[in-house]
Amino acid sequence: MCLAIPACVEQLTAQNHAIVNLSGVRKEISLALVEDIVPGDYVIVHVGFALQKLDPLEAERTLAMFAEISALDNNLL
Amino acid sequence: MKYIDEFRAGALAQQIAAKIASEASPGRDYHFMEFCGGHTHAISRFGIVDLLPGNVHMIHGPGCPVCVLPIGRVENAIHLAQMPGLILCSYGDMLRIPTANGMSLLKAKAQGADIRMVYSSADAIKIAQENPQRQVVFFAIGFETTTPPTAVAIQQAQALRLNNFTVFCNHVLTPSAISHILQSPEVREFGLVPLDGFIGPAHVSVVIGSQPYEYFAEEFQKPVVIAGFEPLDVMQAILMLIRQINAGYAKVENEFTRAVSREGNRKAQSLVAEVFELRRTFEWRGLGWVPYSALKIKSSYADFDAEQRFRISTTSIADNKACECGAILRGVKRPQDCKIFGTVCTPENPVGSCMVSSEGACAAHYSYGRFRENNHVAAQEN
Ligand code: SF4
Numbered sequence: 001m002c003l004a005i006p007a008c009v010e011q012l013t014a015q016n017h018a019i020v021n022l023s024g025v026r027k028e029i030s031l032a033l034v035e036d037i038v039p040g041d042y043v044i045v046h047v048g049f050a051l052q053k054l055d056p057l058e059a060e061r062t063l064a065m066f067a068e069i070s071a072l073d074n075n076l077l
Numbered sequence: 078m079k080y081i082d083e084f085r086a087g088a089l090a091q092q093i094a095a096k097i098a099s100e101a102s103p104g105r106d107y108h109f110m111e112f113c114g115g116h117t118h119a120i121s122r123f124g125i126v127d128l129l130p131g132n133v134h135m136i137h138g139p140g141c142p143v144c145v146l147p148i149g150r151v152e153n154a155i156h157l158a159q160m161p162g163l164i165l166c167s168y169g170d171m172l173r174i175p176t177a178n179g180m181s182l183l184k185a186k187a188q189g190a191d192i193r194m195v196y197s198s199a200d201a202i203k204i205a206q207e208n209p210q211r212q213v214v215f216f217a218i219g220f221e222t223t224t225p226p227t228a229v230a231i232q233q234a235q236a237l238r239l240n241n242f243t244v245f246c247n248h249v250l251t252p253s254a255i256s257h258i259l260q261s262p263e264v265r266e267f268g269l270v271p272l273d274g275f276i277g278p279a280h281v282s283v284v285i286g287s288q289p290y291e292y293f294a295e296e297f298q299k300p301v302v303i304a305g306f307e308p309l310d311v312m313q314a315i316l317m318l319i320r321q322i323n324a325g326y327a328k329v330e331n332e333f334t335r336a337v338s339r340e341g342n343r344k345a346q347s348l349v350a351e352v353f354e355l356r357r358t359f360e361w362r363g364l365g366w367v368p369y370s371a372l373k374i375k376s377s378y379a380d381f382d383a384e385q386r387f388r389i390s391t392t393s394i395a396d397n398k399a400c401e402c403g404a405i406l407r408g409v410k411r412p413q414d415c416k417i418f419g420t421v422c423t424p425e426n427p428v429g430s431c432m433v434s435s436e437g438a439c440a441a442h443y444s445y446g447r448f449r450e451n452n453h454v455a456a457q458e459n
Contacts, residue, residue, distance in 0.1 A: 032229045033225050033348070034342070035344060042079065044280065046226075047196065047197050047222075049229070051280060051345070052284075054080060055336070056335075062335060066086075066089050
């Protein structure tokens with residue numbers, strides 16, 4: 001029920017809707033709860049609504065933090 | 078897939094696991110509750126428990142909306158659906174919840190009730206537009222993630238002047254459930270839950286932000302780390318919780334910065350505030366009556382409130398006696414502690430609510446954990 005997934009916005013459609021791509025499946029969702037979305041943005045989709053835009057910089061930062069952990073471990077070896 | 082696969086890398090998970098093992102102090106136990114069903118699902122599906130040292134324990138909290146909806150409300154929905162001419166729209170997860178007499182929405186549908194499974198509240202609006210002669214009720218459930226979409230639907234119904242659309246509102250609030258777990262007197266009945274910290278919900282926090290959890294960190298001195306739903310997110314959050322505990326502080330940290338800010342989604346929040354108000358009290362399955370823990374439709378939108386239009390009365394129905402859901406949702410027992418787990422109660426034939434949705438503690442354990450346990454036993458026997 002709470003499972004929501006990141007999806008790429010492919011195209012804006014009428015009435016503040018958009019077509020997103022969910023692992024190859026294209027689906028129309030509502031953008032009523034978000035602002036300033038452009039094609040190429042990633043949004044978290046839940047029950048047919050985009051809940052938030054994903055922040056690509058923050059995602060990279062989190063991944064970099066994981067990478068740091070592995071770099072540290074490799075150095076220890 | 079982008080933003081999914083990178084957060085599932087197995088080798089990295091092993092390395093975070095090694096960090097956890099080296100930093101968890103062997104002299105003590107750590108008990109962490111993941112509040113959210115999405116985390117329960119991820120922890121079971123990706124076998125995260127296997128990557129944790131024996132003294133780090135994960136406790137499944139009440140964060141699955143299907144699991145916490147009391148049977149009385151399901152019974153109400155079934156009665157609604159059985160009204161002649163009425164169409165009940167529901168998220169699919171709700172259909173199999175059994176009521177006290179073995180009824181469910183699915184059985185009601187088989188007996189002829191017009192129950193439509195919808196993916197989104199917008200679908201329910203569409204059904205109302207297409208069926209102007211019939212009353213259409215949207216059975217709205219869920220935490221702060223599904224509430225804004227319901228608010229959008231109600232405002233849309235108003236804009237479209239739909240006089241055949243109402244919402245049976247069962248939306249509940251996460252922070253009040255967490256404080257209830259931490260301070261309710263009933264906890265004594267089950268024994269005290271040893272809780273050292275929380276993994277904060279991912280998508281609920283996307284909407285409400287990280288700020289509402291600051292109260293728990295301060296008032297109860299429990300660390301909270303908000304985490305995404307991918308396995309690396311959960312592992313990292315566990316590491317961050319252990320670090321807080323070892324260092325002796327309790328604050329709110331955010332691992333899920335790619336989607337969660339301190340303020341959350343303001344637009345969604347103001348929509349919800351416009352359409353809904355707090356209920357004085359609401360019954361939760363497993364937690365009982367929790368003050369100020371749910372929302373109802375404001376009187377200015379009364380035309381769209383199914384409870385008003387159909388005079389729905391409060392019915393409270395006790396859970397099946399054998400079912401341990403109550404203790405499981407509070408973190409005092411595990412699914413395998415229930416006598417009928419996996420025998421009488423299975424996902425095909427659920428007795429309790431924790432077995433219905435894949436995010437329920439019992440269903441998650443049934444689908445993934447049970448085999449792991451069997452393998453352990455087999456490995457030990459060999
Ligand atoms: S196994 Fe079934 S009856 Fe037992 S606690 Fe879980 S859901 Fe309830």
